[in-house]
Amino acid sequence: MTTIGWTQMKLKSVGIELTDAEVKQTLLDFNFDDKQIEGAITALSGGWKMKLALARAVFEKPDILLLDEPTNHLDVVNVKWLEDYLINSPCTSIIISHDSRFLDDVVQHVIHYERFKLKRYRGKLSEFVKRVPSAKSYYELSASDMEFKFPEPGFLEGVKTKAKAIVRVTNMSFQYPGTDKPQIQDITFQCSLGSRIAVIGPNGAGKSTLVNVLTGELIPTGGDVYQHENIRIAYIKQHAFAHIDHHLDLTPSEYIQWRFQTGEDRETMDRANKIVTDEDEKAMDKIYRIEGSQRRVIGVHSRRKFKNSYEYECSFALGDNVGLKNERWTPMMTADNAWIPRTELIASHQKMVADVDQKEALASGQFRPLVRKEIEQHCANFGIDTELVSHSRMRGLSGGQRVKVVLAACSWQRPHLIVLDEPTNYLDRDSLGALSKAIKAFEGGVIIITHSAEFTKDLTEEVWAVTNGRMAASGHNWVQGQGAGPRLKGDEDEEEKFDAMGNKIESTKKKAKLTSAELRKKKKDRMARRKRGEEVFSDEDD
Structure with missing residues (x-):
């Protein structure tokens, strides 16, 4: 269905009759172009779909406009457009949002909901925080008291520093079947365990497509993609609830057991890189x-x-x-x-x-026993209460609790690389602050697609700017080989491993071979002990 056809259908369902010309002109005023208006609605990115929903509300000429997270999926340009529209709009707007900068620019009053009561404060969000210091986390992510913790990623064979590439992409391109040009082209980058990358760009530029190719959701139509043979990647999608939507009658513990009981991640089984063509x-x-x-x-x-x-x-x-x-x-x-x-x-x-x-x-990821105690301990690292993990069906959990379940499930296999697509869309302010601190402490690589400069300003060192299907990287430190920097621990320092029943697996390690000098010293010590009358066994190592 075309964008204009879908819009007309929705308008008629609420009794609004407009000509195609009138609808098209309004969509043009919202910066849609002719190709988007006459094209399939499924081809619109998340940002443009959000903008279409706003346009549909305007057609109804409301007296009160209720907006729930309106900046989700919108790029910087469209957020500014929305700010200008709301400031100049004649109707009253009631807005729920976690975007503190947006609220500070738009609102004239703040309604604070706390302990089942509503209290109104006159002025912007910044003025509200001055009057209610306990609400500082609404304005500053670093003020959050909540804590998340990602698991240690573990050993990767041959990777001795955090600078060595574990993913390398060269001249990669991708084009959906039936389209007239590639969605992304001539993309080159690499990721390491030390990567902290922000992927930015306008709506529809190809950011999610790029990451979908990286994670195996899509197969590139050109170029070379290398991944370390033992790499584990966690991907939290733009629409985070898509991970659990079909399992709402399970408890979080049951969902994690279902997802990983075969030893593989069932959520990834339908990825394009697993389907035989x-x-x-x-x-x-x-x-x-x-x-x-x-x-x-x-x-x-x-x-x-x-x-x-x-x-x-x-x-x-x-x-x-x-x-x-x-x-x-x-x-x-x-x-x-x-x-x-x-x-x-x-x-x-x-x-x-x-x-x-x-x-x-x-x-190689230190197999984790899929038992209730282990799952409860893992979920506790994301602020999920033990009672909820094992005894509450996900259908009854709040949106914030479900997102925590998604984060816990996606990181169960101790990933080396975590990919977050628009995390500010589905996390509240406290959770964003906790996620920010967890990313800083994480020992693996992180890629974040976001329009929120506030979230990434203290987190990311490297920026991938995607525009019109092409990418320009800045702030990177790509190296050939291991690169400089401190050495990572070797496999002799690996974490403990457990079997499916939770029993510790004793590793069989070869004893280090002593040098000639060490052997001579050991022999000399043994002779000295014998001379002192101490008991010395003949089967001691030479």
Whole structure:
């Protein structure tokens, strides 16, 4: 349905009859262009959909305009437009918003709701905070008393500093099928464990599309995308409730158990980078010559270290009369499995390889027992009461509590990189302050798509400015190799691991080999102890 068609349908449903020309002129006044007006409404970004909702309200010529978080999804230019509209509008506006700067520019009175009572204060938000110091967190994020804590991301093989790239994208582009030009093009960037990145840009510029490609929601149509084989990425979507909308009859504990009970994240199973397409199937027809026979890979099961990369255990179908009319492929026995290097296998079986990589990444993430006590402790790091976690269905939780559940669930697998799409849209002021402090303390990388300079000004060092499908990065410190800086702890310092029942897994570590000088010193100490009459055992290490 077109934008103008949808608008006419909504207006007729409330008894408003206008010509297409009248509707179009109003939408033009709201800075929509002809392509957006006549195009599909599904093609509008979140910001433009919000602006369309505001335009629809104006058509009704209300005496009182009720606005619930009107700046959500709006870029800086459109927020300024909304401010000007409300200041000059003849109707009364009642606004619920967490955007302190917007409120300070627009409101003339503040109605404070506290302890089931309403009290009105004359003046702007800043004047209200002076009169009610306990409400300082409404105006300054740093004043929040709430605390969140993200889990430690854990060890990544081969990553010895926070500067080393764990994601690298080169000349990447993406174009939706049926569109006349790419939504994003010629994108180059990299992320590390030390990254703190703000993604900014006007509505419809391609910010969410860029991040969807990064997280695997979409497959790029061009360019190269590298991710560390063991990386774990948490993605909190722009519409955060989309994560739990189909599970409202479960408790938070039951939802986390359902989501991760297979050892994988069920919420990511329908991502584009996991769905096998016709092109993938065609590539998987590649024939490998192994031990004098022609084979096709039909399964990828495990991996092991091979030189500076990995090789993968594959099962096969054996080809007979290949290339002839009576060509036949017969599945082979498990005993016939063979190992193929990653560089050879990735071109034909990329998604199978990625599936094994993800399972290994989860295994390397210190497997967490999906038991009630562990889930309650994890959720407590996001301010969720134990009683709510195990005994309250999510349908009965407030919006703020549901968002905390989403944050807890998305970070369950100890991610190395957290991607937040418009977090200021779904978090209140106290929660935003808590999230800000949690990001500062987090040991992994963070990417934030936002229009809120207030939220990112003290958090991010790097900025990706997206305009018309292209990106300009600033403030970055991209390096080749490990880069400078302090070394991270090695795998010998990894956190404790547990099995599915919560039992500690004792690691089998090789003892460090002593140097010649250390061996001589140890022998000398042993001889001195024997001379003093102390008991010395013959099986002591040399």
